[in-house]
Amino acid sequence: MIKWFAACMIAAAALPAWAHHSFAAEFDVTKPVKLEGTVTKMEWINPHSWIHIDVKNPDGTVTSWMVEGGSPNSLLRRGFTKHSLEPGTQIVVEGYQAKDGANRANGRDLTFPDGKKLFIGTNPDEKAPEK
Amino acid sequence: MSNRFQITLSVFAYVCAGTSGASAQGLAVTAKPAKPAPATATAAPSLRTPDGQPDLSGYWTNTTVTPLERPKDLADKAFFTPDEAAAYAKRQLAVPEPTGPGTYADVHYNMAQFGLERSQNKVAANIRTSLITDPPDGRIPPMSPEARQKNADRAAKNKGHEFDGPENRSLGEQCILWPNEGPPMLPAGYNSNLEIVQGPGYVAVMQEMIHDVRIIPTDGSPHLPSSVRQWMGDSRGHWEGDTLVVDTTNFTGKTAFRGSSENLHVVERFRRVDADTVLYQFTVDDPSTWAHSWSAEIPMTKIQGPIFEYACHEGNYGMANNLSGARAEEKGKTQEAK
Numbered sequence: 001m002i003k004w005f006a007a008c009m010i011a012a013a014a015l016p017a018w019a020h021h022s023f024a025a026e027f028d029v030t031k032p033v034k035l036e037g038t039v040t041k042m043e044w045i046n047p048h049s050w051i052h053i054d055v056k057n058p059d060g061t062v063t064s065w066m067v068e069g070g071s072p073n074s075l076l077r078r079g080f081t082k083h084s085l086e087p088g089t090q091i092v093v094e095g096y097q098a099k100d101g102a103n104r105a106n107g108r109d110l111t112f113p114d115g116k117k118l119f120i121g122t123n124p125d126e127k128a129p130e131k
Numbered sequence: 132m133s134n135r136f137q138i139t140l141s142v143f144a145y146v147c148a149g150t151s152g153a154s155a156q157g158l159a160v161t162a163k164p165a166k167p168a169p170a171t172a173t174a175a176p177s178l179r180t181p182d183g184q185p186d187l188s189g190y191w192t193n194t195t196v197t198p199l200e201r202p203k204d205l206a207d208k209a210f211f212t213p214d215e216a217a218a219y220a221k222r223q224l225a226v227p228e229p230t231g232p233g234t235y236a237d238v239h240y241n242m243a244q245f246g247l248e249r250s251q252n253k254v255a256a257n258i259r260t261s262l263i264t265d266p267p268d269g270r271i272p273p274m275s276p277e278a279r280q281k282n283a284d285r286a287a288k289n290k291g292h293e294f295d296g297p298e299n300r301s302l303g304e305q306c307i308l309w310p311n312e313g314p315p316m317l318p319a320g321y322n323s324n325l326e327i328v329q330g331p332g333y334v335a336v337m338q339e340m341i342h343d344v345r346i347i348p349t350d351g352s353p354h355l356p357s358s359v360r361q362w363m364g365d366s367r368g369h370w371e372g373d374t375l376v377v378d379t380t381n382f383t384g385k386t387a388f389r390g391s392s393e394n395l396h397v398v399e400r401f402r403r404v405d406a407d408t409v410l411y412q413f414t415v416d417d418p419s420t421w422a423h424s425w426s427a428e429i430p431m432t433k434i435q436g437p438i439f440e441y442a443c444h445e446g447n448y449g450m451a452n453n454l455s456g457a458r459a460e461e462k463g464k465t466q467e468a469k
Contacts, residue, residue, distance in 0.1 A: 022304075025294060025453045045446035047306075047341075068448075070245025073322050073339060073439040078246035099456030109241050119244045 026068075027106045031097035035065055035105065036113070039089045044072045044082060051107065053091065067093050067107040070119070080119060091118060178403050180329055185373040187327045187334065187401050187409055190436040193316065193429050194252045194323045196223035201261035201269030208260055209269060216258040224250040247321045255408065255432035262317075264412075265426040274390060278420040282390045294457030297450055304450060306443035308362050308386065309341045314379045314397040315388075315413035318429065325431075326438045327401075327409075334368055334375060341443040347377055355381050360393060362386055375401040392419045407433040 037053030049069040054062050069075075085091075092111045098104040110118035178186040196219065201209070211219060242248040261269030274282070292299055302308040311319035316338070324339040332350035337343075349368040357380075359365070365381035377399040384393035400412040409431045416424035 022453060026449065026456045028456075043446060046441045046443055047447060048449060050446075050448065066448075070242075070247055071322060071441075073441060074246040076439055078251065080246075098452060100452075100459040102455075104452065109244065117244055119246065 023106060026098060027096040028099045029096060033093070033095055033097050033105050035067075035093040035095075037065065037091065037093070039085055039087050039091060040064070041087060042082070042085050046073065047071055049075060051085065051091070051093075051110070053093065063103055065093075066104045067095065067110070068104070069107045069110070075119060078119065085118070178406065182331060184329055185370065185375070185403055186329070187375060187403055188329050190324065190326050190434050190438065191409055191431040192253055192255070192324050192434045193311070193318045193411065193431045194249055194254045195257060195262070195318050195429060196220050196249065196254060197257045197259055197262050197429075199262045199317065199427065200271060201263065205260045206268060209264075209267070211258045211260060213258060216256060220254070220256045224254070249321075252321075252323070253432055253434050255430040257430060259428075262427040262429055263425060264428055265414075266423070271389065272421045272423055272425055274420060275422060278390060278392065281392075282387075285387075294454055297454070300450065300453070302362075302385075303341070304453075306341055306447065308343075309338070310388075311340050312338050312343050312345070312363060313388075313413075314345070314364065314366065314377070314399055315415060315427070316399075316411065316429075322439075322441065324434060324438055326436065334377075337438055339438045339441055342441050349375070354378075357381065360384075364395070364397065373402060377401070388415070390420060391415070391417045394419050404430075 035053065035055050037055035040052045040054055042052070043050040049072050051067040051069055053065050053067060055065055056062055090113050092113060093105060093107050093109070094111075095105040095108040112118060180186045180188060243250075263269045263271065266272060289299060294300075297305060303310075309319055310317045311323055311325075316325070316336070319340045322339045326337045328335045328337070332348060334347045334349055336345040336347070338345075343363065345363060345366055347366045347368040349370065351369070352367065354367055355361075355365045360381055360383040362383055362385070364379040364386070366377050366379040368375055368377040370376070377397075379397040379399070380395075382388075382391070382393050382395045386393075386395070388395055395415065395417045397416075398414045400410075402410045402412075404410045410428060411431050412426065412428040414424050414426040415421075
């Protein structure tokens with residue numbers, strides 16, 4: 001346990017300094033998840049966007065999940081719009097489940113079923129400055 | 132994807148002007164190496180607002196690859212050559228290697244995918260090896276023993292209670308104050324964008340992260356009474372030639388900029404050095420924290436607006452989720468102990 005904690009402390013020091021909050025406090029490294037589901041809505045809220053998906057279970061029932069994503073402002077700057085992820089879209093989420101066991105996960109990687117990345121758009125700053 | 136490495140290849144060359152400080156000239160190195168312009172006070176372009184003020188207005192980013200403090204292995208090297216600076220920037224802006232699934236650092240999202248790593252940003256490159264220009268070693272002066280003790284006591288008091296409640300979390304997590312807001316205004320990890328608006332008697336600085344607008348009177352009015360303490364202090368500006376000089380006092384002790392006390396005193400200087408650049412310099416002084424003052428400078432480069440809204444607590448599930456994660460962890464430990 002102590003060894004694990006020490007490893008965590010070292011890793012934490014290497015974490016990007018720009019996380020708005022502690023991901024490790026919110027999500028559980030021992031609970032990796034891969035979810036394939038249908039988008040029901042996307043919340044464009046700071047500091048993190050949240051994507052809601054319905055995941056069909058093998059027994060036919062449906063479980064709703066919330067997936068934490070990046071800052072809406074950054075996504076907007078990369079060309080992502082509110083129409084880029086309409087309800088009904090199929091996506092695949094790889095991430096980690098919330099520590100409290102709720103059906104929430106961080107969206108470490110989000111892809112379409114064909115493997116294409118969900119985010120990464122154009123950079124509007126490439127255009128000439130207006131002034 | 133092809134534009135992800137879109138970097139402003141407008142490198143700033145800094146020409147040391149004696150020991151009194153540094154003056155800067157813009158130096159474009161887009162396609163071909165540029166010649167440094169002469170470092171004279173009159174070299175700055177005459178960009179004016181309609182009412183005749185030096186024009187600082189517009190949208191800017193202070194995204195940088197230059198560390199605040201000089202890395203120890205560069206102790207005696209205050210400046211890179213332009214080639215070294217370009218190579219350094221390229222290394223810094225390389226897309227980070229993905230972390231391995233199941234590792235602690237991996238409990239995060241893919242920064243590149245969400246547009247959060249700097250290679251996707253416009254960056255005013257810099258041939259300095261640290262943002263700190265004074266002291267000459269490019270590092271924050273050592274803290275006084277009293278300040279060290281005070282900060283250690285504060286940390287000890289919070290130890291083990293980091294997730295007791297929202298008030299124990301950092302000011303950033305509480306959506307109260309981010310380091311980019313300042314003063315002094317240091318780059319945030321992402322969304323390091325700001326807008327400057329000028330009018331008669333006022334200059335306003337709006338930071339994208341996390342929402343505050345600094346309204347800086349330039350009408351000669353005095354500071355607030357010392358009994359009034361504010362997270363971002365009380366800023367008053369005046370013009371010295373083409374430079375906006377902003378003096379800030381009246382901080383709260385809780386602001387604790389790098390461990391500072393409420394006696395923190397910040398002097399900032401904004402100067403439009405070319406059409407695409409505002410040079411931002413600051414000096415911080417707090418005799419109860421550091422043996423002497425220290426100074427830094429950050430070039431801010433022009434970006435396309437607008438600044439987007441950042442309503443930090445509107446649907447901020449992160450705080451509640453962090454605390455509920457901590458409660459779950461505590462519960463697990465209690466059960467383990469039984």
